């Protein structure tokens with residue numbers, strides 16, 4: 480396997496460009512001959528995709544996604560409560576309890592997968608996740624401070 484597209488959010492350009500949607504935009508801008516079938520790809524996201532991104536992943540034909548930080552982490556550790564709030568307010572879904580496996584895709588929590596892995600891999604995977612969390616906390620601080628003077632509606 481190799482990286483096809485690696486992207487980040489670009490909400491300052493357009494509030495719809497969440498990391499997932501921006502990555503999907505770039506993915507479909509690849510020439511068809513260079514673009515693998517989405518069903519042959521793993522879709523990785525740092526955060527559990529919001530309702531916008533869940534729909535975007537569905538509409539673009541991916542049958543899976545993996546995430547590192549679930550909705551509660553996103554709200555509590557990264558001060559981004561919108562995912563849970565939108566699901567509750569718009570869809571009346573409490574606690575982010577959408578269908579994690581459905582006819583379109585199956586999603587995977589990377590920490591849960593690491594914890595369920597064999598004893599020979601578990602410690603190394605969890606250590607790697609801890610390092611990623613530390614790196615991401617630093618990036619989040621930078622991101623939060625950069626949002627103070629923007630016009631993003633739900634920043």
Ligand SMILES: [Zn+2]
Nearest residue numbers: 497529531532
């Ligand atoms: Zn999103």
